[in-house]
Amino acid sequence: MLVEVAKTPSALSTHAIFVDAGYVHASAGLLVAGTEDRRSFDLDTEGLIAALIDTARTIFADSRLLRVYWYDGARRRIHTTEQQSVAALPDVKVRLGNLNANNQQKGVDSLIRSDLETLARHRAISDAALVGGDEDLVSAVEAAQAYGTRVHLWGVEAAEGSNQAEPLRWEADSTRVFDLDFCRPYVTRRPVTTYENEGEPPPSRDEVRFVGARIGAEWLTARGPQAMAELLTGHPYLPGAVDQDLLIEAERMLGRSLRGHPVQRRALRDGFWEHLRARL
Structure with missing residues (x-):
């Protein structure tokens, strides 16, 4: 499903991509591998980011990319090995919220709002592609739009039901959904560990x-x-x-x-x- 409207017409247009990594892992993992558990599959982050950049290049044909913002969670905001690899990619900025004891992201939505609003206020971007689904992002969209930036909501096809809040979809200037065929090359299910002695009595x-x-x-x-x-x-x-x-x-x-x-x-x-x- 694709709903898009006219892009901002300007020879000097600049766009940026804002990605909620938690949303991408959960929605793409569920769609392709049948699970939201990150430990059960590998995500080709570099390949996915390149695909998002290519998509933006097609949609915003007369615009230049500022950068990709990749928002994720980490214990004490210390980069994991995977997050370090993402941060090393060209034109990518990793921004970290925290992870609580239940492995839930905290502070990511506020980071997205801060970056979106700041870039819009300083006229650094004319268009923002936002990959996410949380209703808490509505305020980020409104803040950017108040300064004239157009916000385009991108999402991953839901395995069932919906994985994006309706108020967020209503607020966006356009929407785009990436389907199974788009996501499949970037998600690989990890093999299940088996043990040679599984038939023996369990440990005490x-x-x-x-x-x-x-x-x-x-x-x-x-x-x-x-x-x-x-x-x-x-x-x-x-x-x-x-x-x-x-x-x-x-x-x-x-x-x-x-x-x-x-x-x-x-x-x-x-x-x-x-x-x-x-x-x-």
Whole structure:
């Protein structure tokens, strides 16, 4: 589906692309690989960014690219290896929000609004291509439009339902949706890990509990006391993303699958929580 209107006519036009990486990973992963979990697939970020630049070059034919802004989350706003690779690409600026204890992005929408509004206010861009879907971005669109910048909302085809807020679509000057054929070359599902000894009896509860405590210690060192305090508010329930990370790391350390072993899974969580609660 494609709805577009006339572009800003000017020989001196400049455009920029603003990408919510969390939205892209979730929507493209679900569409192509059937999952929003980043650990389950690889995203060819360089190839995707090049495709977005080419698309913009076609749409804004009489305009030059200022740069691509890539917004993502990271613990303590420290670049991951993947984010460092993106930052090294020409004409790309990586902007980082934070990740809380539940692996949720925080501060990304405000970064997008700040950049959009600043560039529009200084007449640095005439057109902005915004790749995202969060309703919180409506204020960013309104802020840029108030200074005369046209905002074009780009999205990824929804696997089902919709992955863009209707108020955001209503506010944009034009919309474009990238379909499965466009996204497929940039998403590769990772192979599922199998273990040679899966038919053997599972490890003991004590062994798994000990591993859970070790992972809890590593988690606390990496995340810090504030993240621990946030996580403990939900005790005894672990957020899905944290629970999945715990399971994957435990299976790596044990060299064994814990799928289908609920007793061991509970022991793993118990060990994780016991370490954190002992540090209160």
